[in-house]
Each structure stands twice: as C-alpha cells, then as structure tokens.
Amino acid sequence: MAILRVHGSLLKCHYHISTIAQSFNRESFMSGVWADLLADHTVTDAPLADPETLATAAKDSGVVAPLPSLAALHVAGADARDFLHSQLTQSITDLADDETRLAAWCNAKGRARAIVRVVPSDTGLVLLGHAETLHQIRPKLQMFVLRAQVALTDLSESEALLGMAGPTAETLLSEAVGTLPRVAGGLIRAGDLHVIAVPAAEGLRYMLLAPAGQMQALWVRYTEALTQGDERFWQWMDIQAGVPDITPATQEAFVPTMLNLEPLGGISYDKGCYPGQEVVARMHYLGSLKRRLYRAALPADPPAPGTPITRADGSEAGTVVSAAQAPAGGSELLAVLRIEAASDAALAVDDWPLALLELPYAPPA
Numbered sequence: 001m002a003i004l005r006v007h008g009s010l011l012k013c014h015y016h017i018s019t020i021a022q023s024f025n026r027e028s029f030m031s032g033v034w035a036d037l038l039a040d041h042t043v044t045d046a047p048l049a050d051p052e053t054l055a056t057a058a059k060d061s062g063v064v065a066p067l068p069s070l071a072a073l074h075v076a077g078a079d080a081r082d083f084l085h086s087q088l089t090q091s092i093t094d095l096a097d098d099e100t101r102l103a104a105w106c107n108a109k110g111r112a113r114a115i116v117r118v119v120p121s122d123t124g125l126v127l128l129g130h131a132e133t134l135h136q137i138r139p140k141l142q143m144f145v146l147r148a149q150v151a152l153t154d155l156s157e158s159e160a161l162l163g164m165a166g167p168t169a170e171t172l173l174s175e176a177v178g179t180l181p182r183v184a185g186g187l188i189r190a191g192d193l194h195v196i197a198v199p200a201a202e203g204l205r206y207m208l209l210a211p212a213g214q215m216q217a218l219w220v221r222y223t224e225a226l227t228q229g230d231e232r233f234w235q236w237m238d239i240q241a242g243v244p245d246i247t248p249a250t251q252e253a254f255v256p257t258m259l260n261l262e263p264l265g266g267i268s269y270d271k272g273c274y275p276g277q278e279v280v281a282r283m284h285y286l287g288s289l290k291r292r293l294y295r296a297a298l299p300a301d302p303p304a305p306g307t308p309i310t311r312a313d314g315s316e317a318g319t320v321v322s323a324a325q326a327p328a329g330g331s332e333l334l335a336v337l338r339i340e341a342a343s344d345a346a347l348a349v350d351d352w353p354l355a356l357l358e359l360p361y362a363p364p365a
Helices: 032-039 052-062 080-086 131-142 167-177 212-223 229-243 277-285
Strands: 063-066 070-076 101-106 114-119 123-131 151-154 159-165 187-190 192-201 203-210 291-298 307-309 316-325 331-338 355-357
Touching: 032 063, 032 159, 032 212, 063 212, 063 229, 070 080, 070 131, 070 159, 080 331, 101 277, 101 307, 101 316, 114 131, 114 192, 123 131, 123 203, 159 167, 167 187, 167 192, 167 203, 167 277, 187 331, 203 212, 203 277, 229 316, 229 331, 291 316
Parallel strands: none
Antiparallel strands: 063 159, 070 123, 070 151, 101 114, 114 123, 159 203, 187 192, 192 203, 291 331, 291 355, 307 316, 316 331
C-alpha cells in the first residue's frame, strides 16, 4: 500500500477568533458546566493562541484547553461493573483503580453507537465521551439495565473536562497531584479530581475531570501559566494520535475494528458477550477487515463528520470520522477508507485532494 506524503506547506487558512466563548458558537451541544464557565468573563479574558503557536507550545512548554463537547455519564450500583462488562467491547470487571479503558458500545450488528473512556471513581464508574452522543445513548443503555442494580446519571451539569499537554503542563500537574501516570489510559486521583493520561502523537497528554467549582479554579490557575487553546486544537491532537470519536453523524456507521480500536486497546477478544460481539469477533478471527481508519491531510477547511470521500471516478472510497484545522494550514482528518482504495492517488473530499499521513501506531492488518 502506498502512503502519500504531504510536501511543503498546506494552504494557509485564516484563523480569526477573539474569545473562547466565540470559538464554541459552532457547537450545537456542550457540557453545561463549560457553557456557564465560558459565558463568565473571568475565564474568557485570556488571549487565545493561533494553531501554530499552540503546536509549538504543546511541544516545548504547555497548552491548556477546555473540552466542552465532552461529557461524563456516571454508572453506579452493585452491578455497575458487570453491567458495563456485558455491554462494551472492552473488559470492565478487571479494571484497576489506577487505569482507564477505551471501549465502544455497539448495536446488534456490531456498529459503534459510541466510543467511551471508562474511568473508575469512588462511587462507581464514569463514561467519558462526546456530549451529544452520550446524551443520545443514555436512554438506550438504560433499556438494558432491566433488574440490575445500576443507576445512570448525566454529569454534564456538575462535572467538566479540561485538556493539558506539554512539559510545563506536566510539571504543574505533578506539583498538584504527585507522580503522573506514564502509560496511556493511566489514572491518578486527588480527591474529586481525576487526571487521565491519553495518547498523543508522541508521548502523552492529560485530561482532567473535576466538579464545576474546582474546574473553574483549575482553569484560572493554569491559563495564567500555560498557552490557552480551544477544543479544536485538542481535536487536532486526537487526530495526530489516531484516536477516533463517534458523533451523531457517524453513529452506527462503523464496526469498532474499522476505527482502529484494537491497537488503541478498545477491544477485548477474551471477554464474554456484548451487543454486536459476533460481528466484531468474526472480523478479527476471519481476517475480513475491508475498511480501517486512516489519517490524512486536506488543503481546505475541516469537513464535517460523515462527509464522503471519493475516487477519481466519483465512486465512494470512505467517510470522514473527524477533522480539525492543522497548524500549518488546511486541515487534518481521520477517515474510514476501503483498504483497497487507500492507494488511489486521486482520493478527494468535495474535489479537494486528500493526502494520507502515517498513524503513530501499527494499524490492524
């Protein structure tokens, strides 16, 4: 398979924004906590850096960014672990107190309804994921509870998530919570604050989950010491790391294997049954994977999730999963492509040429 590389600079895009609050006008759904915090001038007065400055800061110093389109769903009760173990693609009953796990929740046909990160807490488990997706799947997940002792609670009005990256950010976090986890998925807790290590293109980044009052204090403290970014930059870092997300536009469109959840640690083939398990297992054991996740660059604004990718003859080659503005201009994206079409030199999104980039991990065969 030939991987096309991008040479030189991509098209420079105009990046205009005056406050973080303005940067999220495009969001149709966000965490209630951040909606309030971003409306408060005390947390939006700091200047927002441009993408190139943010990319440099994430490597050489530190970046902090609110994550308002992510939310938390609390799963509590005596049967919480067994319940999630029976629903998700990853093993949950053996989840340690100092680790988190990526997983998908699928329909009966093995199509992912959501990608979540499962986080242990003192009162149960917390699912982190796209806010609107979690909002949509909660009543569907509730239908599977039946007689189990499980309670599902939306935490979007009480908890919020923050992203931090870079050596200075790591130093500040270490001063606050002690030794940071050094493997992706690692977790350290300090009271109600959860600090989660997540993969970056190189090394790790950190997500912070905290109650609203504590989050405002953290935001004010860290924006004084770090370069202030927005969620779009964090999404670009997700794309650099090859970490996909499921939004309403892509729900039930892909089997988790197509989204590279296997190399990302989001699928267990040793656990028991869950919705769609037969489809996921068959794709793995029979080697029938015909599509997978690719990273790519586009000399245009970020296309919306669900946007089709076409070949020169106009036939369908794949679908955009997520996209974000790239620091050098243009955009980068994750897309599920037909493996046999990935070597096509004329892939395009809305007539803009697509160039494939390397992932930071070995994709599924």
